[in-house]
Amino acid sequence: MNPPKPPQVTARDDGYPDLIVHNASLVLTCAGKGPRRGSEQDDLHAVPDGAVAVTGSRITAVGPVTDIMQMGGVPTTLLDARGGIVMPGMVDSHTHPVYGGNRADEFLKRLAGASYEELHAAGGGIQATVDATRKMRVADLVESARGRLWSMFFAGVTTFEAKSGYGLSVASEMTQLQAIRELDAEGPWELVPTFLGAHALPRECADDRGGYVDLVCEKMIPKVAALELAEFCDVFCERGAFTVEESRRILQTGQAHGLIPKLHADELSPSGGTRLGVELGARSVDHLPYVNDEEIELLGKSNTAAVLLPATSFFLFKDRYAPGRKLVDAGAIVALASDHNPGSSHTLSMGRVLELGVMRCGLTVREALNAVTVNAAYAVGREKEVGTLEPGKQADIIILNVSTPEDLIYAWGVNHVVAVIKRGRLVDRRRQPDETRPKTQRFSDLFS
Structure with missing residues (x-):
């Protein structure tokens, strides 16, 4: 697309x-x-x-x-x-706005000391949202997402990147992407669609990693491309999600079908995702609390944007944030985004993201404003328009x-x-x- x-x-x-x-x-x-x-x-x-x-x-x-x-x-x-x-x-270059259910119960568990990783391993986290989303029709998803988009729109976001990733089956991923298409047509906002079938292993494939990667590469990506439902292909390259080798295969398959690569990288541990993103010429690598100095230098010399998601670190009670100051000083293309989702960053405010970009990632106010406008537009391939x-x-x-x-x-x-x-x-x-x-x-x- x-x-x-x-x-x-x-x-x-x-x-x-x-x-x-x-x-x-x-x-x-x-x-x-x-x-x-x-x-x-x-x-x-x-x-x-x-x-x-x-x-x-x-x-x-x-x-x-x-x-x-x-x-x-x-x-x-x-x-x-x-x-x-x-x-x-403003351009919000990383969001998950289309989903079913509510994970306030997990928020309470985290307040009581449970970690995001523990909840995910116990069958909650992303899988809980998958269970709720699979029960919804396109019209249901459109109706549930509409209010979120209006709230973010009147907080100054006029263009959104919008990911799938809460279906994790051929039919449900297409349902999510179709809902994103209908919301984009409805406006007044503008949505840039991203396929994220490799967000997590669905429960039914917990013991068949290879089978699910095959499904993403052989069934989902060709169908997304044939229906022109997405411009980008994203992978959660992280411990407990997808390995570097699995991510490379999925993203290269996406490239072969005309989908531009993006990655969730180095969020919870050093995952190797940043290095893979630069290698593949990804439009962006996102999260980055665990990016190292060598990878920062690689980003500074590349055309891959570094999209920082400080609201996620904040909402997960993490002490570690993406090193925005180092990335800017290295010459990287630095953007900020909300990562709006029901589990790890349930915010609808880019204002809070700007504040955290300054107070926790070390950006100046003016750097942060460029990070949610011109650089964020670049991160979603809209730099010629917005x-x-x-x-x-x-x-x-x-x-x-x-x-x-x-x-x-x-x-x-x-x-x-x-x-x-x-x-x-x-x-x-x-x-x-x-x-x-x-x-x-x-x-x-x-x-x-």
């Missing part, structure tokens, strides 16, 4: 933009040549007192407000940022009620997003379906 080609930018017949976002203290364009590396990751290419002009779904101009306002005319809508920050819509505010790019824009980037982290625990624009359209919160919003009624109605 290939990403869509960007359409040509077309102006109105009268030459005026449809929308101008103005009165911003800063417009963070995050623009430049390619993803940010090294010292460049600290540069947001900000325009003080800036503005953005939009025609249709595309950005037509970015610059000082005095220049941009001269482009407007009677048909142009003005959106006042009220002295806030204007920046690209992640920066530049003429010709898709008009995915958010407005924040702060005047400096540092205030995003300094005033922590707050959703600072006050407006979200996707493909040039301001999305009204009232578009959020009724079932995801509180309902009011008269007390007397209960007895009528």
